[in-house]
Amino acid sequence: MSGELHVHKVGKAYRKWGSEWSRVGSWLGLPCLPVEEHWVLQDVSFSILPGQAVGVIGQNGAGKSTLLKIITGTTQPTGGTVDRAGRIAAILELGMGFNPDLTGRENAFHSAGLMGYGEAEIHAAMDAIEAFAEIGEYFDQPMRMYSSGMQVRVAFSVATAFRPDLLIVDEALSVGDSYFQHKSFDRIRQFREEGISIMLVTHSMADVKSICDRAILLDKGSVVRDGSPDEVVDFYNALIAQKENAMLSIEQRREKNGWVLTRSGTREATVNSLRLVDAATGEPQSMVRTGQRVRLELEALAHADVPRLVLGYMIRDKQGNVVWGSNTWHTGDVVEDLRPGQRVRYALDFECVLGPGSYSVSPALVSSDTHMLDNYEWVDNLLVFDVMNADRHVFIGSTWLDAKFSVAKGDVDDMPVPHSS
Structure with missing residues (x-):
């Protein structure tokens, strides 16, 4: 089917040979062993079905760029197969395939030709490519005069000027101004709504x-997680901390309420209990009203000597977007010199200004303003609660504002601006 991609047991090794004869012999299938061998990809398998949008994440050096080059055919795998169906549009390394001595227009024509489009099709699309890139007179200037952001504008405009079956976007969009990034992601979302398959390689977990x-x-060149974005992103965050501390453990499971609980840490201190209560009555709350005063109550337990303990919170919506976060490092409420068996009780009072929906609370027990130094325990989505709008005017969005309209009507142009009392 159009837009399908199947990657099966793909591996890529870079080898150093003792002689050119050994290299040629390996090409002919002779038993020649390399002097050195470095695998950047090993046994990578996954599929993208028509209409799916799949994100590929990982730290620098994980093998993402090599994988994309293999998928697009610019690099051959050492082992495994890649099966593609349909027309692929790809934006890989910045400036890849561009000639610095050609103009933006000439490079656009050349790139579209390499994508398999005919001369008439390219001429018909050129005005739209130029308009979307928005680089003005530079479009007819040599590309060696371009900034990195301008190169990205042309590359993205060409790749998305035609309707591909599979759109592959690498980190190139992280270069340049925020205006064009928003514009580009609007087009990506439009493609997704039209049923085009998308493969997005990015460091932006929000995207x-x-x-x-x-x-x-x-x-390290292998697929360690393939699943829902919230599950994989939370595991990735815990994995980064684990690399800083080999003693850190990671546990992950999907709860009955649909949220993924990810627990990581070295467990010198742990969360003993967490609950959300009404600030006035102390009654536990699973459903909160917009505008209600509530309190988060957490008890931490030390299992070893903890010189410094910091509690951090993140509140996220169902899509995983952080709507608020802070910690006691920033507020100056650091607890020091805990001994094994000692407990610390925290209370955080606030007015719920959230819009209707489902939200989660993720606590973290650390020693500073980051979990990279000491991650005693971090639990994503430990507490989940719902918000309803019971007595406020109807509004949309994730945040309620104490906003009031004030209206004045008249026939003159110099009427004073109305002010609410």
């Missing part, structure tokens, strides 16, 4: 959660 149906985590 993965907002655009993608699935996420794939690469680490």
Whole structure:
């Protein structure tokens, strides 16, 4: 089917040979062993079905760029197969395939030709490519005069000027101004709505959660997670901390309420209990009204000597977007010199200004303003609660504002601006 991609047991090794004869012999299938061998990809398998949007994440050096080059055919795998169906449009390394001595227009024509489009099709699309890129007179200037952001504008405009079956976007969109990034992602979302398959390689976890149906985590050249974006992103965050501390453990499971609980840490201190209560009555709350005063109550338990303990919170919506977060490092409420068996009780009072929907609370027990130094325990989505609008005017969005309209009517142009009392 159009837009399908199947990657089966793909591996890529870079080898150093003792002589050119050994290299040629390996091409002919002779038993020649390399002097050195470095595998950047090993046994990578996954599929993208028509209409799916899949994010690929991982730290630098995980093998993401090599995988994309193999998928697009610019690099051959050492082992495994890649099966593609339909027309692919790809934006890979910045400036890849561009000639710096050609103009933006000439490079656009050349790139579209390499994508398989005919001369008449390219001429018909050129005005739209130029308009979307928005680089003015530079479009007819040599590309060596372009900034990195301008190169991205031309590359993205060409790749998306035609309707591909599969759109592959690498980190190139992270270069340039925020205006064009928003404009580009609007087009990506439009393609997704039209049923075009998308493969997005990015370091932006928010983009993965907002655009993608699935996420794939690469680490050291292998697929370590393939699943829902919230599950894979939370595991990735814990994995980064684990690399800083080999004693850190990671546990992950999907709860009955649909949220993924990810627990990581070295467990010198742990969350003993967490609950959300009404600030006035102390009654536990699973459903909160917009405008209600509530309190988060958490008890932490030390299992070893903890010189410094910091509690952090993140509140996220159902899509995984952080709507609020802070910690006691920033507020100056650090607890020091805990001994094994000692407990610390925290209370956080606030007015719920959230819009109707489902939200989660993720606590973290650390020693500073980051979990990279000491991650005693971090639990994504430990507490889940719902918000309803019972007595406020109807509004949309995730945040309620104490906003009031004031209206004045008249026939003159110099009427004073009305002010609410």
